[in-house]
Amino acid sequence: MSLEFGDQTVIVTGAGGGLGRQYALEFARRGAAVVVNDAGGSVAGAGGSDVPASRVVEEIVANGGRAVASLDSIATPEGGAAVVDAAIAAFGRVDVVVHNAGILRDKSLVKLDWADLDAVLDVHLRGAFYVSKPAFIHMKDSKYGRFVFTSSNAGVFGNFGQSNYGAAKAGLVGLSNVLAIEGAKSGITSNVIMPVARTRMTEDLLGHFADQVAPELVTPMVVFLASAACELTHECFSAVGGRYARVFTGLTQGWYAGKGVVPSAEDILVHLDEIENRDGYTVPLSTADELTALLPLLAQE
Ligand SMILES: NC(=O)c1ccc[n+]([C@@H]2O[C@H](COP(=O)([O-])OP(=O)(O)OC[C@H]3O[C@@H](n4cnc5c(N)ncnc54)[C@H](O)[C@@H]3O)[C@@H](O)[C@H]2O)c1
Structure with a gap:
């Protein structure tokens, strides 16, 4: 069986590099029209640039695919709505949202200041609401949709120095579970991916694992969860170095x-x-x- 996305529009947030870029390229290779969203800042979320998203769009188009760039920050309600509007304006529909955008402001709780809490919650958790609410409204009308939210072992299992990130990532599991329930009658599924991969976010942290955790190894699970063939909902999966496993409460x-x-x-x-x-x-x-x-x-x- 081949999982194609020929008549579908897929939004990938944070698709200018790392994991999101891999997802965007693979969705486009499978026929999807892709909204490549990326605000182009640093790992900590400073600054911005149109280069990462534009490059991925160029790459997709050069390979014969369909894509548009969205440079909006999903960390505001207006930015999230603009990403969905870009999908509708360019391709007339939205079938899949992969919320993948993320930043890091790691500090132990004692050293955490509120600006670092807000910045991380805004991108990971509030950003998920800002993109998924307008997309959900469209999906309810079309009676079809797929959400994939990006959590982390730091949130679900815990990790020193990541209270802001971990809380945001655990919150995404809660959001996904409720969307799975609220979307069930409308053909909308919602699942969570917990990746580990070598990207700019983790290159200094992975040590001897780095060579074995290519971001391409996460993509198959995300593409499956985003496909019409996936009837699973309300679930959460770890994808690390070619090992795919269910995580549950x-x-x-x-x-x-x-x-x-x-x-x-x-x-x-x-x-x-x-x-x-x-x-x-x-x-x-x-x-x-x-x-x-x-x-x-x-x-x-
Ligand atoms: N790499 C890992 O091992 C790992 C582990 C667990 C979770 N994750 C999660 O996977 C996702 C992708 O991370 P990555 O490793 O590819 O890192 P990355 O830094 O390469 O990618 C994140 C992307 O999100 C974009 N982004 C940040 N804030 C944004 C905003 N407000 N609006 C739009 N785009 C924004 C960045 O510009 C960047 O391109 C993140 O949510 C991250 O927390 C990664």
Whole structure:
């Protein structure tokens, strides 16, 4: 089976370099019309340039593909809306949003100032809202859409010195889960990618892993999640060095204190093994999933 995007328009934010560039080239190679969004700043988000996005567009067009550049910063509501407007103006529709734009302002919490918190939340998390809301409205009308949000092991698993980045990246999982639920009736799916790859963002951090984590190795998972063939939604995948794996939030069977019983903190300590025990865990896909599964337990006398 071949996954083609012939009549589709794909928005990739932060597509002027690194991972986003690889995604944009591959979507275009598979026939998509691509909006190559990139504001062209530094890794920390300083400055701006039209060069990165324009170069990727030139590369796509030189290969016979279709693409337009969007130089808007997705860190503002106007910028996010402008990216979606660019897709509609150039190609008349938007089928896929890969929110990939990102910056780093790493500092331990003690040293973090609010400007570094705001800058990181604005690009990764608020930016995701600013692009996905207008795109979602179009997708609901056309009863089809695919979202891929870029999270990180720093957010889902944690990493020293990345409280701002980690919180933003974990927030993207929350946004994706809710979009998956809100989009389900309209043929819209939403999933998350957690990449690790050698890019300008990570070149000084990867050490001996660097040679084995080419950004091209993340692209197949993102293209699959963005395709019509992907019926998965509400999921999260790690893609690192050619290993693709599902990441999920599980709920243990836990310990039930009993009807009408208000346990003490000491009771929690005594039952910690049951609370922590992963045997028979479930993976709820909504708040209702968690609560429905509780009903038989709560009904016990
Ligand atoms: N490289 C990794 O190992 C890794 C690991 C986990 C997550 N990620 C995430 O993957 C994504 C891509 O990162 P990368 O490694 O390719 O780094 P990168 O710096 O090469 O790419 C990020 C791109 O986003 C653009 N960008 C930044 N702010 C923007 C804004 N406000 N509006 C539009 N464009 C903006 C930048 O100009 C840049 O081209 C990021 O979200 C990053 O956090 C990367």
